[in-house]
Amino acid sequence: xxxxxxxxxxxxxxxxxxxxxxxxxxxxxxxxxxxxxxxxxxxxxxxxxxxxxxxxxxxxxxxxxxxxxxxxxxxxxxxxxxxxxxxxxxxxxxxxxxxxxxxxxxxxxxxxxxxxxxxxxxxxxxxxxxxxxxxxxxxxxxxxxxxxxxxxxxxxxxxxxxxxxxxxxxxxxxxxxxxxxxxxxxxxxxxxxxxxxxxxxxxxxxxxxxxxxxxxxxxxxxxxxxxxxxxxxxxxxxxxxxxxxxxxxxxxxxxxxxxxxxxxxxxxxxxxxxxxxxxxxxxxxxxxxx
Amino acid sequence: xxxxxxxxxxxxxxxxxxxxxxxxxxxxxxxxxxxxxxxxxxxxxxxxxxxxxxxxxxxxxxxxxxxxxxxxxxxxxxxxxxxxxxxxxxxxxxxxxxxxxxxxxxxxxxxxxxxxxxxxxxxxxxxxxxxxxxxxxxxxxxxxxxxxxxxxxxxxxxxxxxxxxxxxxxxxxxxxxxxxxxxxxxxxxxxxxxxxxxxxxxxxxxxxxxxxxxxxxxxxxxxxxxxxxxxxxxxxxxxxxxxxxxxxxxxxxxxxxxxxxxxxxxxxxxxxxxxxxxxxxxxxxxxxxx
Numbered sequence: 001x002x003x004x005x006x007x008x009x010x011x012x013x014x015x016x017x018x019x020x021x022x023x024x025x026x027x028x029x030x031x032x033x034x035x036x037x038x039x040x041x042x043x044x045x046x047x048x049x050x051x052x053x054x055x056x057x058x059x060x061x062x063x064x065x066x067x068x069x070x071x072x073x074x075x076x077x078x079x080x081x082x083x084x085x086x087x088x089x090x091x092x093x094x095x096x097x098x099x100x101x102x103x104x105x106x107x108x109x110x111x112x113x114x115x116x117x118x119x120x121x122x123x124x125x126x127x128x129x130x131x132x133x134x135x136x137x138x139x140x141x142x143x144x145x146x147x148x149x150x151x152x153x154x155x156x157x158x159x160x161x162x163x164x165x166x167x168x169x170x171x172x173x174x175x176x177x178x179x180x181x182x183x184x185x186x187x188x189x190x191x192x193x194x195x196x197x198x199x200x201x202x203x204x205x206x207x208x209x210x211x212x213x214x215x216x217x218x219x220x221x222x223x224x225x226x227x228x229x230x231x232x233x234x235x236x237x238x239x240x241x242x243x244x245x246x247x248x249x250x251x252x253x254x255x256x257x258x259x260x261x262x263x264x265x266x267x268x269x270x271x272x273x274x275x276x277x278x279x280x281x282x283x284x285x286x287x288x289x290x
Numbered sequence: 291x292x293x294x295x296x297x298x299x300x301x302x303x304x305x306x307x308x309x310x311x312x313x314x315x316x317x318x319x320x321x322x323x324x325x326x327x328x329x330x331x332x333x334x335x336x337x338x339x340x341x342x343x344x345x346x347x348x349x350x351x352x353x354x355x356x357x358x359x360x361x362x363x364x365x366x367x368x369x370x371x372x373x374x375x376x377x378x379x380x381x382x383x384x385x386x387x388x389x390x391x392x393x394x395x396x397x398x399x400x401x402x403x404x405x406x407x408x409x410x411x412x413x414x415x416x417x418x419x420x421x422x423x424x425x426x427x428x429x430x431x432x433x434x435x436x437x438x439x440x441x442x443x444x445x446x447x448x449x450x451x452x453x454x455x456x457x458x459x460x461x462x463x464x465x466x467x468x469x470x471x472x473x474x475x476x477x478x479x480x481x482x483x484x485x486x487x488x489x490x491x492x493x494x495x496x497x498x499x500x501x502x503x504x505x506x507x508x509x510x511x512x513x514x515x516x517x518x519x520x521x522x523x524x525x526x527x528x529x530x531x532x533x534x535x536x537x538x539x540x541x542x543x544x545x546x547x548x549x550x551x552x553x554x555x556x557x558x559x560x561x562x563x564x565x566x567x568x569x570x571x572x573x574x575x576x577x578x579x580x
Binding site (some may be wrong): 260 | 314318319320323324327334376381388399400402404405407409415416421422423424425426436437443444447448467
């Protein structure tokens with residue numbers, strides 16, 4: 001675990017250095033949008049996606065110290081932040097706080113929040129393009145589009161206040177959260193030029209760990225205090241959001257999360273010792289519920 | 291002119307065929323967002339950007355009948371439509387009609403309009419990625435980001451109702467409109483592997499023709515009827531928008547538009563007969579004001 005903490009800290013530092021360099025400076029005209037972009041991206045967050053990406057890269061024998069996975073991880077954080085800014089908008093989840101700070105449209109204004117989200121999405125593709133790998137751009141776009149993250153968000157919003165079944169919640173979580181997490185793991189492997197068999201197993205790992213991540217988020221939303229979360233606890237329930245605890249109860253949700261983590265770890269067996277960090281990251285995601 | 295009409299019609303048909311194939315079908319789950327995306331992209335429009343792209347490709351000796359420029363042109367139309375959907379939102383220009391039809395957030399709802407715009411942007415990058423040219427993706431992202439289209443939109447919104455100078459209006463138009471038009475011309479040339487000297491001259495053509503396009507749009511907004519425009523005529527003035535006629539008068543705006551078109555045409559001299567279609571497209575943009 002001590003090793004994981006050091007690994008995560010180092011990845012977070014390298015990712016944030018890259019973000020500082022890759023995003024336009026606050027003073028650059030027009031300044032307001034650049035301030036918003038930096039405000040949103042440096043609002044905290046565990047940077048779990050870049051950690052998964054670099055861990056997959058390392059597990060597949062990527063070159064130590066290479067800039068490519070860090071750059072790709074920074075792009076993924078931009079894309080993740082883009083989705084959070086738009087999700088928080090008044091016409092979507094209408095959230096005033098995230099990670100204990102006012103959301104972008106509250107700290108700035110709504111028009112700038114829409115455009116700042118757009119701009120983060122676009123810079124991310126520019127950063128990915130600089131890696132010269134069109135296949136990684138295609139992978140990312142597929143994970144984000146209506147067959148992935150955006151599709152999940154559409155169904156999430158359209159399910160609000162309705163009675164939904166487990167299948168629908170699984171669809172939402174798989175698309176809205178797991179698709180991008182799975183893509184992170186795959187991109188790390190792609191950058192290390194992993195063979196097809198490795199890609200298939202790591203995709204499975206990413207899918208399971210990604211779904212577990214969101215199920216655990218649902219559990220935490222129910223069980224934590226507002227202070228612990230940095231946003232309103234229990235807000236999912238109040239809003240009639242489609243969550244795992246809402247459709248199958250807290251006990252089954254926890255069982256399901258544990259099972260998903262086990263399956264994720266099982267998918268890593270072929271890597272042996274090289275899979276240690278990916279295993280620890282899965283464990284890190286799991287222990288949040290205990 | 292008859293030749294131009296046939297060329298444009300053929301490009302529009304090929305672009306729209308590509309769009310029909312590239313965008314998810316309406317029935318694909320979740321259906322609502324796919325209906326919005328198709329509603330917005332098939333709401334009309336002259337497809338002038340794909341025409342400029344293919345004309346630049348042809349002028350640079352691109353292979354006749356090649357799919358790449360058509361695919362790139364379709365991606366550009368998606369990006370253009372993404373920007374229109376977000377610009378029309380209540381928190382931005384708050385427009386109810388575009389091209390005589392209700393805007394996306396009026397025909398569907400605001401959340402879906404934000405997400406539908408996002409999704410069009412993302413599919414566009416997926417389509418561009420399928421061309422296997424990371425340089426073209428970088429070019430596109432640069433034209434769209436805060437140093438391009440989005441930057442122009444930020445300054446446009448922040449200038450509303452304020453007294454601005456000509457320099458600011460030029461900035462807005464160059465970034466918000468001309469940057470993407472310039473990119474179209476450049477992408478066409480890049481697909482045909484044009485040499486650096488050709489790129490430089492065509493970039494100039496694209497810049498001039500792009501700025502002229504927006505100046506002429508401003509002029510039309512003042513001089514046309516609502517019926518002719520398919521949106522409220524004179525709405526720029528009512529709203530205190532930064533436009534060319536507002537800062538330097540109608541006469542100077544028309545002189546400036548003519549001058550820009552001349553400069554654009556001059557930049558094509560090196561192409562000789564091969565530049566005929568690009569010249570005719572510049573002329574097509576110009577005659578709208580007569």
